[in-house]
Amino acid sequence: MKKLLSIMTVAVLIIGTAMSAWAIIEGTPHDVAVMRDLGAGADIERCAMCHTPHAGSGQYPLWNRAQGAPTSYTMYASPTFDMTETTLIDSANYATFNCMVCHNGVASTLVNYPGPGSVANTDYNFNSTLLVNPQTNLGSDAATMLNEHPVGFTYNPARDDENNGFRAAQAYSTSNVNKRAIIGARGPYPLYSETGNTGDYNQFECATCHAVHDTVDYPGKSMDVGRSAGTQVYFLRGDNSGSGMCIDCHVNR
Ligand code: HEC
Ligand code: HEC
Ligand code: HEC
Ligand code: HEC
Structure with a gap:
């Protein structure tokens, strides 16, 4: 019973997280x-x-x-x-x-x-x-x-002479094995393909950092369009308070 309860708790947590990511x-x-x-x-x-x-x-x-x-x-x-x-x-x-x-x-x-x-x-x-x-x-x-910020380039962490500590791109989807993202603490930051869904998902674009119809509400980012002081909207993929998003990718900075 205890085990069942904890499974249910996990399920509720996952569903809750998924719901907060509804795009509007x-x-x-x-x-x-x-x-x-x-x-x-x-x-x-x-x-x-x-x-x-x-x-x-x-x-x-x-x-x-x-x-x-x-x-x-x-x-x-x-x-x-x-x-x-x-x-x-x-x-x-x-x-x-x-x-x-x-x-x-x-x-x-x-x-x-x-x-x-x-x-x-x-x-x-x-x-x-x-x-x-x-x-x-x-x-x-x-x-x-x-x-x-640079966009429209091929993301390749091996090409980084200044040792920013960029993370390797990871598989991101169970249905499309090509789909990849940079998975940080506040991400994920999806990479895109220039050749439909068959090519490499390695293109770094505006939408790597921004979710155009995402209004997830979490600390440092508010969907309050009235713009109360101290809130961010910016359709960001993650919480950028304390420059958290920047450090997610530029790990060594
Ligand atoms: C590396 C991540 C990153 C990329 C790539 C990026 N942005 Fe942003 N963008 C941000 C962050 C973080 C902010 C919030 C800045 C702030 O706090 O003032 C922002 C803010 C903005 C704003 C609001 C500006 C303001 O001051 O009100 C616009 C519009 C915007 N981005 C559009 C774009 C477009 C279009 C692209 C592609 C050409 C793009 N962004 C690429 C991270 C990024
Ligand atoms: C301001 C322009 C804009 C509006 C308005 C807009 N979208 Fe989008 N949509 C985009 C862009 C740009 C992309 C591609 C970027 C990406 O993949 O994140 C996209 C991607 C998508 C996708 C594919 C990726 C995903 O997130 O599922 C779907 C589905 C979608 N939009 C549905 C909708 C629906 C439904 C509405 C109305 C409620 C809507 N969009 C309104 C700009 C818009
Ligand atoms: C149909 C036109 C349209 C498209 C396409 C579009 N935007 Fe916007 N975007 C707007 C308008 C209008 C605003 C509000 C501008 C203002 O208030 O000055 C805006 C505002 C923003 C802001 C600032 C939000 C805030 O909190 O102030 C960001 C960030 C942004 N867009 C990013 C993007 C990105 C990234 C894409 C592509 C993935 C995109 N937009 C595509 C029209 C568009
Ligand atoms: C999703 C990952 C990601 C995020 C988030 C991100 N960056 Fe970047 N940034 C990169 C990559 C990749 C490059 C390209 C580095 C290179 O090729 O030298 C880059 C380039 C830059 C550069 C130019 C470096 C140069 O050598 O000219 C600056 C400055 C920078 N980022 C600052 C920021 C800041 C500030 C933020 C937070 C607002 C941020 N980045 C968020 C991945 C990211």
């Missing part, structure tokens, strides 16, 4: 449809600001937002950045590129508008005015990615 958009800074004054009712199509079930752009994950230019960016570079890549991010780096479709501050439209037969509706347009806080507009000029 409503009420977060990514509730972009509300910011566009499309209303606050239950009929509002929040997900359509980024996804469509049919006739999308062909990008993962059922991407619904179109932008002409820019199609590539100048990436972070430094004398000590060792995992550097010569290739710029492009649409295959979806977990960075898709963020930049909005966070570059350049206007974009939907591919497939809600309702019968995609009828263009300017309410779904995105432009720089929706990036109210200047820090959320990462910019679209050549220097755009030079002043951001």
